[in-house]
Amino acid sequence: MKRKLSAALLASAIAASVVPASLMASAQGLTGIPPVEFQVDLDSQKSEFFTVEVKGTSYERGVQHGEALRKVIRPTLNRFKYDMVSAFLEMAGTDYTWDDYRTFFFEKTGLYQTALKEAPELVEEIRGIADGARLDFKDVFVYNLNFDETFWVLEKMTGVDPMLASEKAGLGLPSGHCSHGSVWGEGQSTVAYTLDWTRHFEGSQALIKHVLEDGTVLLTTTYAGTLIGHGINASEGYTFTPHSKFQLAHDVDNGLAQIFIYRKLVEAGSVDKAINFLNSVKPAAGLAYALTDHRGTRTFEVSSNKVAEMKTDGSWMAIANVARANDDLSGSYRQELKLEGKKVDMQALPEIYWTLNKDSVKRFDMISAATKGKTPAQMTVEKWQELFTHKPINKPVDEKMETSNLWHVVEIDNEFIDYHVSPGNPGHLPMETYRFKYR
Structure with a gap:
């Protein structure tokens, strides 16, 4: 004999989390939005990523x-x-x-x-x-x-130093670099970011949903078999972006590798806790880390010996791959710039420093010009894509270019975080959108 489930009983069952995510989603009108874990199911048939849910x-x-x-x-x-x-x-x-x-x-x-x-x-x-x-x-x-x-x-x-040597030789290897732009105001933030790496990883881009033992949900992009490339803490509503700073001091003897720092940042629980971690860690490689929640973006250039916050003159941020705030330069860069044993003034560096990093300078200038004075409402996903499809920000794989991409736009307010993500270079593959209510 068939029995109908009353609305009251259905609501009770959903509240007890005893029904599938699909039923929860269809019953939101009765019960409100379910816990973050059940708000999004990844679908390999629809996604351009290899998708995995792990718990x-x-x-x-x-x-x-x-x-x-x-x-x-x-x-x-x-x-x-x-x-x-x-x-x-x-x-x-x-x-x-x-x-x-x-x-x-x-x-x-x-x-x-x-x-x-x-x-x-x-x-x-x-x-x-x-x-x-x-x-x-x-x-x-x-x-x-x-x-x-x-x-x-x-x-x-x-x-x-393979990176400095390749720049001096005009090889520009690896040709992929990461770019970030963000704007914020009135309790909203929007971030665009390309994670560019070598073409050896092309075709392995993965989107992984982690449900940690405490129930925290992370949504991360990566190359298959690795811990993380970028991600959001979907339970707490924040994101981070990493950026190589090959000019900064590094320490592979005593430092923590960046991929572990990535995960520590996204698992920290908040931007403030992530910043505390950055101030306590000794990294193996020099990077910039940008941390964004609905309040805005804070960016730190972290070398093996120093943490320096990078700031702009407004509610916007642009990041490429040349250090601008941290004066803890590597030994090879100090030698190249004839700064051995001298105090480094980041506001008065020799012109060769910027020439060696001209690709990063151009990307920084392009993003700065497009974001200064803008509001989150003005920098829509479409506007970010319009900007990021231009070279040298955009570096698709072709016969000469070896860049493998992941790119993202993240929108955050004080209730929702929207994660727009693609395993291609900007404009190549459509972005997929995942929306979480974290509060």
């Missing part, structure tokens, strides 16, 4: 990630090992191999030991990814540190 302990979430994406993690890991690391070793004029690099990484740097000490739960998540994908843990750990630390391990191996 449980750090290790359990890693296993779920590795199992779901093992068929794309394996070839991407091989491209990183042989097409990226081995190629850079050859370009540096050495006969080192991937095995030499991996051995040097674990025996001659402190990157693994520091991570094990300061972020053991994230090391366990990587271990879970390796187990789930049925891959060697050491390979997957080094693969997770595929960003700036790769170049600084290479520098320690070869004695050559």
